[in-house]
Amino acid sequence: MTERTVKLHSELAYSVDTPTTILLQVAAMHTSRQFISDELLTVNPSTPVDFLQTGPLGNRASRLILQPGATVIHYSATATLEPKEPYDGNLFELDYTELPADVLPYLNPSRYCESDKLYKFATDLFGNMNRGYDRVSKITDWVYNSLAYTPGSTGPSTTACDVLLQRTGVCRDFAHVSIALCRALGIPARYVSGYAVNLNPPDFHGFFEAFLGGDWILFDATKLAPVSGFVRIGAGRDAADVAFATLIGQATLTSMTVQAIDPNQKIDDARNEVISTA
Amino acid sequence: MTERTVKLHSELAYSVDTPTTILLQVAAMHTSRQFISDELLTVNPSTPVDFLQTGPLGNRASRLILQPGATVIHYSATATLEPKEPYDGNLFELDYTELPADVLPYLNPSRYCESDKLYKFATDLFGNMNRGYDRVSKITDWVYNSLAYTPGSTGPSTTACDVLLQRTGVCRDFAHVSIALCRALGIPARYVSGYAVNLNPPDFHGFFEAFLGGDWILFDATKLAPVSGFVRIGAGRDAADVAFATLIGQATLTSMTVQAIDPNQKIDDARNEVISTA
Amino acid sequence: MTERTVKLHSELAYSVDTPTTILLQVAAMHTSRQFISDELLTVNPSTPVDFLQTGPLGNRASRLILQPGATVIHYSATATLEPKEPYDGNLFELDYTELPADVLPYLNPSRYCESDKLYKFATDLFGNMNRGYDRVSKITDWVYNSLAYTPGSTGPSTTACDVLLQRTGVCRDFAHVSIALCRALGIPARYVSGYAVNLNPPDFHGFFEAFLGGDWILFDATKLAPVSGFVRIGAGRDAADVAFATLIGQATLTSMTVQAIDPNQKIDDARNEVISTA
Amino acid sequence: MTERTVKLHSELAYSVDTPTTILLQVAAMHTSRQFISDELLTVNPSTPVDFLQTGPLGNRASRLILQPGATVIHYSATATLEPKEPYDGNLFELDYTELPADVLPYLNPSRYCESDKLYKFATDLFGNMNRGYDRVSKITDWVYNSLAYTPGSTGPSTTACDVLLQRTGVCRDFAHVSIALCRALGIPARYVSGYAVNLNPPDFHGFFEAFLGGDWILFDATKLAPVSGFVRIGAGRDAADVAFATLIGQATLTSMTVQAIDPNQKIDDARNEVISTA
Structure with a gap:
């Protein structure tokens, strides 16, 4: 690359x-x-x-x-x-028994990603899909299609569950919903803050990573900027860990x-x- | 000791x-x-x-x-x-500027400890107290006196805010409320799981630690067992990290x-x- | 009839x-x-x-x-x-300006039917459908298809929003979700408790009514019993009003x-x- | 009078x-x-x-x-x-068996007054007090002392439970918390909207009524205006019923x-x- x-x-x-x-x-x-x-x-x-x-x-x-x-x-x-361009048709989800120890905490629910409440929701929507990159990509598409990007519609205490009901949010909310759905399906996921080329209007950005094929792969459910132009500041369980x-x-x-x-x-x-x- | x-x-x-x-x-x-x-x-x-x-x-x-x-x-x-018996009259709270970097994440809200919603609640109750061990001890007393210990009254998705309203819970809930109040006051706090001598009926136990005087000091808001008989299994942001x-x-x-x-x-x-x- | x-x-x-x-x-x-x-x-x-x-x-x-x-x-x-069998192809939704005054309170959110949180959710799913009986029928079908009927999965404080996330419930929850979605779309809806012929296992039942064509029309999102065998005990804003x-x-x-x-x-x-x- | x-x-x-x-x-x-x-x-x-x-x-x-x-x-x-000035030392709370039928719905939880979640909370704080006018007056005082009156701190979906955690609100929130606590104690209570003499800045106002001694008695937990200058517009289960x-x-x-x-x-x-x- x-x-x-x-x-x-x-x-x-x-x-x-x-x-x-x-x-x-x-x-x-x-x-x-x-x-x-x-x-x-x-x-x-x-x-x-x-x-x-x-x-x-x-x-x-x-x-x-x-x-x-x-x-x-x-x-x-x-x-x-x-960046490693890892896609070779084999960005598989690892079974729980194969996940590295340091990845396990990213399956736990966090303040803004209440995955523990969403097992059935996530399974109903995505449980029967082929596991791996395509499934996370479809989660991202679903979030993109289901939520309106509306500046000011959420605040610092808004969670993934709040957003799944009100169906509006900003970049951090799009990431939180995606992360919560991934974790509910057994896919480790974490929040990433950073800079994004071609983001309009320019701002800090929040996106997320899913653990696939042994790598942390970048996704952006807002589709507001190309992932190849993301520069990471930091990562964490959710936005609470990486406030600017x-x-x-x-x-x-x-x-x-x-x-x-x-x-x-x-x-x-x-x-x-x-x-x-x- | x-x-x-x-x-x-x-x-x-x-x-x-x-x-x-x-x-x-x-x-x-x-x-x-x-x-x-x-x-x-x-x-x-x-x-x-x-x-x-x-x-x-x-x-x-x-x-x-x-x-x-x-x-x-x-x-x-x-x-x-x-155990180090650290109390020498000087188990002070550190200012934010003095906190070690690895301690900072324990100020963030977590899944079961929504400290971000409790700033005024915590400040109204404990804001004017002398900072340090005595304040955390008073938080622990308040939790002990305000909550009923009722097996079965809460479930795996119950949070500190839920418990602050319903006023009943089990050991994990007592710890979560204490942690949320500490963090809302700027005191790093984390959840500890473990064994406890003289716990009746015998069971695994959940307690918490506050960062005071540069040490993580043990507290148990349930007062069900002496802290000197606690054997730690693990620690984390809240119970999500240390499920048995x-x-x-x-x-x-x-x-x-x-x-x-x-x-x-x-x-x-x-x-x-x-x-x-x- | x-x-x-x-x-x-x-x-x-x-x-x-x-x-x-x-x-x-x-x-x-x-x-x-x-x-x-x-x-x-x-x-x-x-x-x-x-x-x-x-x-x-x-x-x-x-x-x-x-x-x-x-x-x-x-x-x-x-x-x-x-029962009046009202269906003549014309079970229309009334515009807000035409609704009788005594029907208006059934547009308000209630304890278990937080319609005020669901405007976009309801509009995204059902906003473009033909208004009237068919739309409420499709809401009912969606609730039936989206929720699992699971005795014991909810409690007396469970709300429509809770159920929309966890996707399981019992008859009262199916009714609450349907009512909340109707109200969010501007369709007056209320909760009905009663007896139901052919309900298995026999129990009291909770269903709902939507105000269509000037009548309160019965619906049962659980599809557990035929509406023609429902005997009403009482109606109210939600289950809080008609506890057995x-x-x-x-x-x-x-x-x-x-x-x-x-x-x-x-x-x-x-x-x-x-x-x-x- | x-x-x-x-x-x-x-x-x-x-x-x-x-x-x-x-x-x-x-x-x-x-x-x-x-x-x-x-x-x-x-x-x-x-x-x-x-x-x-x-x-x-x-x-x-x-x-x-x-x-x-x-x-x-x-x-x-x-x-x-x-106004009837009803106080003769005998503004008692009626036992449930004595309450008129039309008053009973004001014991039910409503959208913004989740009394069903607050039984222990209300009982811990007010359960041992003398029943009657004095108890409701003490509830009103507690709400006044516990909440900050902060314009803009709450929104149209904010409930009594939200406010009990965040401890800030406006007149409707002060009323909702008071109502929820009354109902949790078995005291019928309802929301009243109206005009208020000497309210500063002038605005519509929200206050509440508790059913005592067979009358609906006015209270204002904000203490922003004298109750003798209240002119009622309407009453209801909570603010949802009487939006201006x-x-x-x-x-x-x-x-x-x-x-x-x-x-x-x-x-x-x-x-x-x-x-x-x-």
């Missing part, structure tokens, strides 16, 4: 009245298939930053204290993607800019590539 | 019609404060067992396939406990025996010791 | 430790299309009974105080049904018998008759 | 693109203790209005079709209040004015009067 380059920029401006701690998860992850270079995190006015790796997957986080007044946090980097910003106290986000650009325009709009960058 | 010895036995008998995979989490964990010896896991009829370490904390799990008919799984071990048995298919649990005995009777019924065995 | 006769019997035996009030709703309703004769309510040992009409529809209720020990309550009656027995205190139901027999066997098993007995 | 006069005005301006039906419930109710005179409902541009009485309590409603463009609906009336405006389709509320003025300033700010106007 040809190498792809994506230029990343994000800028968050906050205003606070009292010193307020923030945990940012906006820096792209280093993986064997995603190389990050020219990385720059600037905070203006200058503020000490504590760089952390959180969670079992080593998500990168930056912890700092916003001082009273305005603070602008700028992140930029170049991501070189050499966690604020300990009150702050006002006064502006936000997110960009992910492929300078060589190699990334077209094909929505159905099969990609693994984990 | 004096060393304590606890003899552990558990026996689970299952009956299945077709080959059925089971993941058991009944073996005691090795930690620097909990030594496990004379360990024996027998499966009758003899069955291959796949020993795993699951999750970021290295919970021990045994995966096997129950064959049609009856299977009896017996586990026994001796646990020597040398996860069945992939249908099985009947035909009998279950659990024992945790201190042969020297060193463990008395003091319910308020301050213990860390993590 | 030919007259039908149904012999009704029910017997409830309770045991209480202290005097306990009970409200029974087991007596068949008098309507212009349902004549009740030979009615007998006996309580053994003999107990004063307070006969009430509850709710705006005049549901009949019997209120009595169970004395310590055992009490047997027997009800029997003969119902002569002369409401107990103010603790009582043990030691036995229960319910019978609805057509001595002339005029009622066959046709499941799709169009009937109104309101 | 001295007569009180309240001048009522409300004005709602809507804009629609296509003909859109609206049901308004803004006209004050006629009761033996609340006389309505000088009543005027004007719609500009002139539109036919269908006057209805909905529900078992005879709530007054106006149904009309908004034509494309802007419509202004103005209501004004004079309400003369001669029900729209069948899309409309924009472009402005809204509500006024309730006592020209003689007889109504002071005493918040604890005991009043019945049902």
Whole structure:
């Protein structure tokens, strides 16, 4: 597969009245298939930053204290993607007895993915399908066709079950429903946050991975951007683990800019590539 | 602190019609404060067992396939406990800026601990208290006093919010409510499964840990057994991570025996010791 | 339409430790299309009974105080049904502007029928169908095909939204889901409790009515018994209004018998008759 | 008790693109203790209005079709209040066996008042108190003290249980929680919508009634206005029954004015009067 380059920029401006701690998860992850270079995190006015790796997957986080007044946090980097294109007709689902130990927690229900409530729902819809990539692809299609993408229709406490009833949501909800359905069927699935080339309007994005053929394979039930242009920030059980910003106290986000650009325009709009960058 | 010895036995008998995979989490964990010896896991009829370490904390799990008919799984071990008795008047809550990275995920809401819905609830009740061990102890007391311990009153999908309304539950529910309240206050908290000396009737037990003074400190909101007699099996975000048995298919649990005995009777019924065995 | 006769019997035996009030709703309703004769309510040992009409529809209720020990309550009656067979190809849905005032409350969400959460769900599934009897019939079919009838799978607090996720329930749940979907589409719908000929095993039954063509038309999403053999006890917004027995205190139901027999066997098993007995 | 006069005005301006039906419930109710005179409902541009009485309590409603463009609906009336002041130290709770039949439905759970989930919660908090007016007053105080009044913190699907967890809400939520707790204790309770003198900022208001001493007694858990200045529009099981405006389709509320003025300033700010106007 040809190498792809994506230029990343994000800028968050906050205003606070009292010193307020923030945990940012906006820096792209280093993986064997995603190389990050020219990385720059600037905070203006200058503020000490504590760089952390959180969670079992080593998500990168930056912890700092916003001082009273305005603070602008700028992140930029170049991501070189050499994703494994794993599809060889054999992206099978592993039997439970074959799953690696570190994958098992991604079968458990989580805050926003109540898979324990959806066994029959998922089985009725997808139980008789051929197992493997095609089944997860059909789950993704079903979510895409069943939900309306409606900014503002959900909030931070909205869960997959809420969305299965109201049938509207945003990217995180599309991912949560897909993850919950996968887990209910015995397919390990996790949430991925990141940047996405050709996402319109530009924003951070939430997508998901299913464990197929021994790899974590990327899916996007919103079909808003090509998976080959995704740059991962972090992964977790659901959006709770990879919030772009966690604020300990009150702050006002006064502006936000997110960009992910492929300078060589190699990334077209094909929505159905099969990609693994984990 | 004096060393304590606890003899552990558990026996689970299952009956299945077709080959059925089971993941058991009944073996005691090795930690620097909990030594496990004379360990024996027998499966009758003899069955291959796949020993795993699951999750970021290295919970021990045994995966096997129950064959049609009856299977009896017996586990026994001796646990020597040398818990750190950490209380020196200084079991403080760490500020968010000081928390170690690996502890941060235990502030996130999880399937059964919806701390994101309880910020005001927790703050109204416990926000003005002195921070630290005393506050978590008061949370534990409040849970103990507010909930009725009623076997059968909750099920596998019951959450902390459900229990805060219905005000009845079992050990896992007492732990989930305590964890959710801690997290809502900014105190990392996690679920611990294990054996408990002097628990009546004998059973596996669910308790919780709060991160205080840099240690994971044990609490039991049910006050059904002394924390100094707890032997940990595993820990996780909530009960979803440490189910004693996860069945992939249908099985009947035909009998279950659990024992945790201190042969020297060193463990008395003091319910308020301050213990860390993590 | 030919007259039908149904012999009704029910017997409830309770045991209480202290005097306990009970409200029974087991007596068949008098309507212009349902004549009740030979009615007998006996309580053994003999107990004063307070006969009430509850709710705006005049549901009949019997209120009595169970004395310590055992009490047997027997009800029997003969119902002569002369249902209007309203179907003439014109069982239309009325526009909101044409609905009679007393029908409007049956568009409101109720405890077990959260229609306010299901506008998009209902519209996606049924919004483009021809309005009228056929649409409600298709809703009924969808509920029948989507839910498993599983005794014990739900409880007294289970709602339509719960059931739409778990996809199992009993007669009251099938009715609640149907009602919620109808209301979400602007079709007034209400819950009906009653006796049902040829129901196996015999029991009280819950079905529902939709307001079509100016009549309340009977439907049964469980398809467990022919609607032409339904004898109504009462109607309400949902099952909360027509519980067979409401107990103010603790009582043990030691036995229960319910019978609805057509001595002339005029009622066959046709499941799709169009009937109104309101 | 001295007569009180309240001048009522409300004005709602809507804009629609296509003909859109609206049901308004803004006209004050006629009761033996609340006389309505000088009543005027004007719609500009002139539109036919269908006057209805909905529900078992005879709530007054106006149904009309908004034509494309802007419509202004103005209501004004004079309400003369001669409330019964029922408190003579004997506003007792009736035993279930003594409750009138038409009151029983107000013990049932409703969409926004899930009393069936709160038996233990309500009993733990209020079970040992003296029954009667004082107990309901203490429930009202508890709700007032436990919830923050926060405009925008809840939405049209928010229920009493939601609010008991999040501990914020608006007038309808304060009423719903109070109603749910009353019903859980066996006290019939219902929702009342209306106008309120001295409410700041002026708006329609939601309060509740408990059935005590054979009367429906007014309470306001928000304590935002004196109950002696309440003018009832309608009552129902919860807010679902008495929405000020029900729209069948899309409309924009472009402005809204509500006024309730006592020209003689007889109504002071005493918040604890005991009043019945049902």
